[in-house]
Amino acid sequence: MKRVVITGLGAVTPLGNTVGEFWQNSINGNSGAGKITHFDSEKFKVHFACEVKNFDPKTYLTHNEIKRSDLFSQYAMYSAAEALKDSGLELEKMDPFDTGVIWGTGQGGMWTFESEVMEFTKGDGTPRFNPFFVPKFIANMASGMISMKFGLQGINYTTISACATGNTAIMDAFNYIRLGKAKVIVSGGSEAAITPASIGGFSIMKAMSTRNDDFATASRPYDAERDGFVMGEGAGALILEEYEHAKARGAKIYAELAGAAMTADAYHMTAPHPEGTGAIKAMQLALNEAGINTEDIDYINPHATSTPMGDLVELNGINKLFKGSRNLDISATKSMTGHLLGAAGAAEAILSIKAIENGIIPPTINLHRIDENIPKDLNIVFGKAKEKNINYALSNAFGFGGHNATLIFKKFQ
Structure with missing residues (x-):
């Protein structure tokens, strides 16, 4: 079996939109929680979440990419761009079929699906949907758009295993590289589920914290009075690379994925x-x-x-x-x-x-x-x-x- 190493990282998170910001806020013990701004949550049981802040997709995405993609795909492309830049890979010098994408999401394009369906229900029943409705909300589109943006023509698909998804995507990428079926795979996961239906759905299950008056401390693992999770959003991207390939190009290696x-x-x-x-x-x-x-x-x-x-x-x-x-x-x-x-x-x-x-x-x-x-x-x-x-x-x-x-x-x- 071939060895697999990590040579690039990218992140869009409630604690920062670069890996550096994400890491610094994490070791400083900062909370990413705040009142929901994505929609009016006044009538909901939960009024707070860990939203991504000050996200500017234009940093890495073109106008058309933004227009034709759901937020979960924008987070995916943004984090993948950061990770590829961090890796120092010269993709134009590689066989495009040696590099692939294995991405993950739990819910896919929730914003697109909800907004299009809600607009339809307000009308007279005549179907007036955006031509990009289906391509924007289907769960595999983040991996597809990453591959199109960077010309990656190797393995490409999406894993869905609820909240285990990020790990299962990375594990699949690990195994494909170990088996010699790819030299490089962009892997990770993205989610943009701070939406009315998602917040409402998890709330009715009593899975989420309702600590609206103390939201900064609502996510409290191991505390005796913990009362549920706090919804977050964002993306994490990792560049998994076959060790000999990384070594040959003198790549910076962050760590090895061992098991x-x-x-x-x-x-x-x-x-x-x-x-x-x-x-x-x-x-x-x-x-x-x-x-x-x-x-x-x-x-x-x-x-x-x-x-x-x-x-x-x-x-x-x-x-x-x-x-x-x-x-x-x-x-x-x-x-x-x-x-x-x-x-x-x-x-x-x-x-x-x-x-x-x-x-x-x-x-x-x-x-x-x-x-x-x-x-x-x-x-x-x-x-x-x-x-x-x-x-x-x-x-x-x-x-x-x-x-x-x-x-x-x-x-x-």
Whole structure:
């Protein structure tokens, strides 16, 4: 099997629209939460979210690309452009069939779908839809538009596994490169789901925090009074590259992707398995593939969305597998970003890689009183970032439908 390394990063997040801003705000423990500005939420139960701020698609996108794309595709192209620029790849010198795109999204073009359908219902029943209605909202269009923008003619498709999507897209890219079917793959995920239907839908499920009077601290993984996740949006892009190809061109290598695994809970539409069996197995399989043991993992970026059941099930699973390893530190960065759904895994993969690169673990913020049911043997980084040499970082992502996906990144040697 070929080795796979990360040679470029790009991000559009509630904490910044470059990787540098995203990383700095993360290690500073800043919250990305604010009142919803995308639409009037007055009649909704939830009035806040972690929105992307000051986003200017014209930085990387043309007028026609903006006009013909949903916001989730704009986030995707923007982050991919940043990642490709960061990688230093000279695409014009490469065989275009050696470079592909494997992207992910949980919901696709929600803004386009909602706005077009709502406009239709206001009329007399005569169908008057935008000619770009279907191309803008279908979930695969982000990967398609990235490939068209940069002339990437290799593998190209979209994965959908709810909130595990970012990790499953990266895992697929990892495996295609390892098998020699591509030299370079742009991978990651994007989401633009701060919409009336999405906020309303998750609210009625009682999945989201309703802490409207204290939204800056609403995303509070592991807190005894956590009451649900905070919706986020944005994108994360990674350039996965075959090691020998990266070495030959003298690329900067951020980290190596050492292991990845997926499992299914086969239990419930929205709830995790109470024993965490699928999550535990995914982590164990990823460790096996990386050829390492539990004591080798220095840092875990958990799924940790701030839901009462989900946070606890995952930590119990980690505790059972890692058996109280004193070398292990955990930090839940969704406390700052909110939950980016299909983009969450990609954004958290970037933070895991930056943690390895800089020897700093971002904090878990908003802890007021720790849940007494959380295992006492776990080292959770609260409040402030922690300096630590990190050789291996593990990142979890789980999704409705029982999807579990684990990635393990390794300090490049």
